[in-house]
Amino acid sequence: MSQEKITLEVFRFRPEQEDNPVFQSYEVPLRKDWVVLDALNYIKDYLDGTLSYRWSCRMGVCGSCGMMVNGTPVLTCATFLQKFAPGPIRVEPLSNFPVVRDLVIEMTDFMEKLKKVKPWIIRKDNQEGPEGEFIQTPSQLADYKQYSMCINCMLCYSACPVYGLEPGFTGPAAIALAQRYNMDNRDEGQEQRMELLSTDDGIWQCTFVGECSEVCPKNVDPAGAIQRYKVAGATDWWKSFLMPWAKP
Amino acid sequence: MVHFKSECDVLIIGAGGAGLRAAIAAAEANPKLKIGVISKVYPMRSHTVSAEGGAAAVIKSNDSTDYHAYDTISGGDWMSDQDAVEFFVNEAPKEMLRLEHWGCPWSRQDNGTVAVRPFGGMKIERTWFAADKTGFHMLHTLFQHTLKYDQIQRYDEFFVTKLIVDNGQCCGAVAIELATGKIFSIAAKAVIICTGGCGKIFPYTTNANIKTGDGMALAYRAGVALKDMEFVQYHPTGLPFTGILITEATRSEGGYMLNKDGYRYLQDYDLGKPQPKPVLRSMELGPRDRLSQAFVKEQEKGRTLKGAYGDFVYLDIRHLGEKTINAKLPFVRELCLKYENIDPIKEMIPVRPVVHYMMGGIHTDIDGATSLAGLYAAGETACVSINGANRLGSNSLTELLVFGSRAGKSAAEFASRINSSNFSIDSIANDEIKKLENFFVRRINGSEKIVEIRKEMHKSMEEGAGIYRSEKKKKKSQSAIASLQQRVQNISISDHSATFNTELISAIELSYMLDVAEAVVQSALQRKESRGSHQRTDYPKRDDQKFLSHSLAYRKDLSLPEIKYAPVTITKWPPGERVYGR
Numbered sequence: 001m002s003q004e005k006i007t008l009e010v011f012r013f014r015p016e017q018e019d020n021p022v023f024q025s026y027e028v029p030l031r032k033d034w035v036v037l038d039a040l041n042y043i044k045d046y047l048d049g050t051l052s053y054r055w056s057c058r059m060g061v062c063g064s065c066g067m068m069v070n071g072t073p074v075l076t077c078a079t080f081l082q083k084f085a086p087g088p089i090r091v092e093p094l095s096n097f098p099v100v101r102d103l104v105i106e107m108t109d110f111m112e113k114l115k116k117v118k119p120w121i122i123r124k125d126n127q128e129g130p131e132g133e134f135i136q137t138p139s140q141l142a143d144y145k146q147y148s149m150c151i152n153c154m155l156c157y158s159a160c161p162v163y164g165l166e167p168g169f170t171g172p173a174a175i176a177l178a179q180r181y182n183m184d185n186r187d188e189g190q191e192q193r194m195e196l197l198s199t200d201d202g203i204w205q206c207t208f209v210g211e212c213s214e215v216c217p218k219n220v221d222p223a224g225a226i227q228r229y230k231v232a233g234a235t236d237w238w239k240s241f242l243m244p245w246a247k248p
Numbered sequence: 249m250v251h252f253k254s255e256c257d258v259l260i261i262g263a264g265g266a267g268l269r270a271a272i273a274a275a276e277a278n279p280k281l282k283i284g285v286i287s288k289v290y291p292m293r294s295h296t297v298s299a300e301g302g303a304a305a306v307i308k309s310n311d312s313t314d315y316h317a318y319d320t321i322s323g324g325d326w327m328s329d330q331d332a333v334e335f336f337v338n339e340a341p342k343e344m345l346r347l348e349h350w351g352c353p354w355s356r357q358d359n360g361t362v363a364v365r366p367f368g369g370m371k372i373e374r375t376w377f378a379a380d381k382t383g384f385h386m387l388h389t390l391f392q393h394t395l396k397y398d399q400i401q402r403y404d405e406f407f408v409t410k411l412i413v414d415n416g417q418c419c420g421a422v423a424i425e426l427a428t429g430k431i432f433s434i435a436a437k438a439v440i441i442c443t444g445g446c447g448k449i450f451p452y453t454t455n456a457n458i459k460t461g462d463g464m465a466l467a468y469r470a471g472v473a474l475k476d477m478e479f480v481q482y483h484p485t486g487l488p489f490t491g492i493l494i495t496e497a498t499r500s501e502g503g504y505m506l507n508k509d510g511y512r513y514l515q516d517y518d519l520g521k522p523q524p525k526p527v528l529r530s531m532e533l534g535p536r537d538r539l540s541q542a543f544v545k546e547q548e549k550g551r552t553l554k555g556a557y558g559d560f561v562y563l564d565i566r567h568l569g570e571k572t573i574n575a576k577l578p579f580v581r582e583l584c585l586k587y588e589n590i591d592p593i594k595e596m597i598p599v600r601p602v603v604h605y606m607m608g609g610i611h612t613d614i615d616g617a618t619s620l621a622g623l624y625a626a627g628e629t630a631c632v633s634i635n636g637a638n639r640l641g642s643n644s645l646t647e648l649l650v651f652g653s654r655a656g657k658s659a660a661e662f663a664s665r666i667n668s669s670n671f672s673i674d675s676i677a678n679d680e681i682k683k684l685e686n687f688f689v690r691r692i693n694g695s696e697k698i699v700e701i702r703k704e705m706h707k708s709m710e711e712g713a714g715i716y717r718s719e720k721k722k723k724k725s726q727s728a729i730a731s732l733q734q735r736v737q738n739i740s741i742s743d744h745s746a747t748f749n750t751e752l753i754s755a756i757e758l759s760y761m762l763d764v765a766e767a768v769v770q771s772a773l774q775r776k777e778s779r780g781s782h783q784r785t786d787y788p789k790r791d792d793q794k795f796l797s798h799s800l801a802y803r804k805d806l807s808l809p810e811i812k813y814a815p816v817t818i819t820k821w822p823p824g825e826r827v828y829g830r
Contacts, residue, residue, distance in 0.1 A: 014745055016745050050742055050745070056458050057456040060582070060587075061297050061298055061384055062289075062298070064289065064290075078586050101745070101747045118396075121351040129349030132345065133307075133362050136354075137359070138355075144353075151297075151384070152290075187351070
């Protein structure tokens with residue numbers, strides 16, 4: 001095992017102890033197969049038991065361990081230390097969120113927004129479904145599959161310039177999930193979701209830059225979902241302008 | 249310390265697949281009930297998320313529930329309760345269809361019906377899948393569906409420290425709100441434990457960091473038995489350093505297991521002869537216990553490879569080609585690229601057996617009820633038992649639907665029957681709060697490090713309760729665990745903050761893990777036979793005369809757990825030989 005070391009400069013904030021955040025430096029072994037999360041676990045086990053952060057699966061699917069690493073939102077379980085050698089590496093909580101403590105962010109805002117977009121199958125007859133399965137061809141599945149891959153890791157909110165300025169913005173992941181259901185051939189709830197999203201000014205401030213899609217670890221492309229919504233929304237607007245009797 | 253109070257009718261501890269399914273079932277059974285769902289993580293972080301390959305249920309016309317039952321029972325080396333298995337295989341298709349109606353993105357055939365793939369130990373292919381992220385899609389579908397129900401109230405990031413038991417009945421739980429450190433008593437008429445497994449008692453595991461056996465320990469401490477804890481499933485294909493799971497679907501799509509000579513070594517272990525295409529119940533599609541045991545035998549023959557994290561063999565899927573790998577195993581490719589820096593289209597994947605699943609768990613009946621009135625359990629944390637001595641791949645995701653739903657319904661009926669409680673919850677909760685205060689807030693002189701105790705636990709579990717076991721090794725583990733039980737009482741906690749104190753949680757989790765580890769070792773020590781995943785070098789044969797029975801481990805203060813036995817229910821499949829590949 002290599003004896004090389006690398007320094008992590010870690011954001012610390014303990015509300016009972018500090019009024020303002022500080023950075024604390026820790027020296028950890030620089031191992032080829034270690035990710036940033038392994039380094040944090042090393043710190044927790046051997047250097048400083050008081051460091052708080054979230055993590056669970058260590059395989060990029062539970063979405064717990066998102067943090068800013070050298071200014072970019074990443075899953076720390078999927079980011080090798082080696083990439084940043086010789087260091088130092090700056091580790092901070094995800095941007096655009098209040099900090100609970102150290103690297104732990106407050107994310108109840110997202111949880112509420114998620115519920116608001118009604119991320120479940122809506123059927124007009126309120127019946128659950130046919131006796132057997134709904135028929136859904138591979139190409140119908142492909143229509144929405146990409147948007148169903150969101151792990152709610154919050155990296156996109158952290159990268160989103162609109163959410164930073166306009167916390168009321170429904171935001172990339174929740175809109176992508178709304179679109180995931182809108183585009184599922186089993187669902188009939190598009191109008192209900194459109195109604196909600198049409199009151200969201202943030203959507204119109206969203207540009208084509210697509211920082212959210214850039215940082216998404218699962219290639220969900222929330223920016224694409226938002227643009228599609230805009231097109232659908234604009235079409236509805238034109239419809240209501242040209243054909244006021246044809247309310248969706 | 250202030251004592252905060254909350255209440256609901258049915259309290260579900262754990263918000264993974266089983267817990268969320270139970271919540272929906274309870275809400276449907278009686279819409280007037282207030283359902284509380286408490287979890288130490290946000291629901292979508294639960295470990296169900298990591299399951300890859302699929303979920304078994306009979307849906308195609310070439311299959312039958314009897315085939316599914318037989319595969320499950322022979323896979324479990326006849327330790328499964330056959331009444332429970334029959335109920336399970338009959339409910340499975342209904343549950344899977346409901347999940348389809350709720351939006352789960354199952355992979356499809358060209359005609360738009362659900363596609364199935366084969367899995368290890370199966371006579372007919374019956375595994376529904378959502379590419380190789382089945383658990384992820386099931387969990388998110390369930391979680392998003394629960395958001396429909398206003399009567400389901402969540403306690404996200406609350407950590408349970410104790411079940412409240414009064415007058416012979418479980419009537420709530422004490423929990424810490426992580427964000428604030430506030431301690432709550434949550435009163436409930438019925439409680440369902442759905443906290444999953446305890447893979448973290450072992451060093452190399454596919455299990456997430458949160459899998460510390462919390463619910464098992466809570467029930468065990470409340471006097472409920474842990475059943476069949478000696479049966480620990482090793483998954484034959486984990487990545488060596490991280491333990492990341494490489495799904496069995498790699499083998500059902502046609503992957504080969506190769507030793508250092510490039511030889512398909514499973515042919516030497518009574519699992520059939522190698523064929524170019526996968527054959528059901530044969531070779532690479534044998535059951536997990538037999539494949540993991542074959543690895544150890546290869547290791548003994550010096551035919552495995554040496555790596556920085558122990559010995560390994562290869563899983564070769566290169567011949568499947570880029571198109572199949574990208575379409576059916578995209579997550580496997582992503583995991584290999586991101587975590588092992590290899591591309592399985594061009595390179596072989598190094599793998600070794602890693603701890604994956606607990607067949608054992610909280611002793612429940614077919615309704616999910618435990619011996620303690622008002623307490624239920626479902627999912628990996630429970631043992632009904634359908635999994636017997638070795639779980640069949642792709643039964644666990646289905647199990648959490650079938651028995652999550654059943655436990656939710658039973659608990660709702662129980663809660664609807666009883667009047668609001670006259671229980672002395674306050675005094676029990678206050679005692680626990682005092683204990684917690686003493687445990688961490690005032691603790692300054694502890695001298696034992698969490699990491700050291702955890703490492704020693706890992707070492708003794710791997711040595712004493714690994715793939716092959718013996719009296720001598722297990723006795724050693726038993727005394728090691730007992731001494732760690734003493735040492736954990738003197739744990740050092742440097743973090744005295746109330747806000748998101750993860751060090752405190754780790755210390756309590758460690759004490760849970762030691763309780764569970766103690767039950768595993770003691771149950772294994774007393775089962776003097778080899779069956780399924782429990783293989784003893786000193787008792788290499790199955791012994792139906794003495795051991796066709798479930799072990800029940802009861803916790804004892806200041807001494808080793810007491811082991812009792814209960815009969816296995818046989819309906820129509822008398823114990824027979826497990827035949828694979830012939």
